[in-house]
Amino acid sequence: MGIGYAAIAMKAGFTPLQTISMSFLVYAGAGQIIAASMALTGASVMAIVLTNFVVNLRYFVMSTCVLNQVEESNLGLNILASHVTVDESFAMFSLSEDSHIWIYLGIAITAWLSWCLGAGIGVVLLDILPVIVTNSFNISLYALFVAILTPAVKESKQIALLVLITAVLNIVLSQFLGNWSLIVSTLVGAAVGMYIVDDEYLISGDD
């Protein structure tokens, strides 16, 4: 993933330093790839920044979930934790039984640094790696998501139904709402879940 982002960024005229520092400072998988693709087509700074805001608004929801789950934290650690909250760290932590802040930071900071490292490797190796290999790496994030979700779906028909409803909803909404559909589907799906999922099937790290 990090390598794929670096490929687009370099094509868009980012320097190696800019490519890596974006991974460090922005740290948003899809958001960075979209920003780099937009820079490639010569979009205005305003358009790039606004699109990023919309695409990354989901981190507000994820950050709220994660911080609601962690224990024995403080303001400084919470701020650090919020910056390193992305889809992967959120997914791995929120569906695990652990709730200690350092476990979360361990997962999330490792993911953050590997993302930066990926950008660094991408900058160096870009010309060497064949497209087939970089495309195959693109699946890794989705493989992770599917792998995390599958046990819950296997465990409970209600969760399976909710996942199906949300997936279909997002496929439909993405035709109309574009970048907004992800966050709208997530929230609407959770609202639907209030009625179709019994409490016993939910993992709660908080209590």
Place this chain on the structure above:
Amino acid sequence: MDYISLAILGCAIVTFIPRVIPALFIDRLEFPPKVEKFLNLIPYTALAALICPGVLTVDNQLWYIGLIGAVVAAGLAWKKVPLGAIVILTVVVLITVYSIVPFF
């Protein structure tokens, strides 16, 4: 500052603000059980929405590449293969599929 640096800085700010707001206020909030349940449901719905339809665009030319990857990952997870192994095996399967595709 050049165009790209400005864009990076702007993106960094608008990405950080929504992320950090919960960190600043979470301690003062005690969520009622209904909100708690809503928050506990979000991981499932967020993952569902992240996977569909995004997984079909892993390869912009061949939509089924992502589908194959998702099915392989789900199958391995169903058999309780560890997380890291699932990711690596899925990548290996896709590299294999890519090597076979040109023959059809």
